[in-house]
Amino acid sequence: MAVRQLPPVREMSERQQRGWCCVWCRERLGVDLGTDLGEQRVSPPDGAAYSWFPRECADATACADRAAR
């Protein structure tokens, strides 16, 4: 499965940064749902480095449909 380039963290909501909602379609993810995309380190030019924890829907097809809306 191809790894998609993650969208810029600045465009993500707090829920998306915390992995509560899908990074692509913003669908709320249950505790055991969604695919963990791994910890992402960000080093903003104007602030301290931090981590965020993106997750995406397990069902990529349904996710793509929602994201396209």
Ligand SMILES: [Zn+2]
């Ligand atoms: Zn999704």
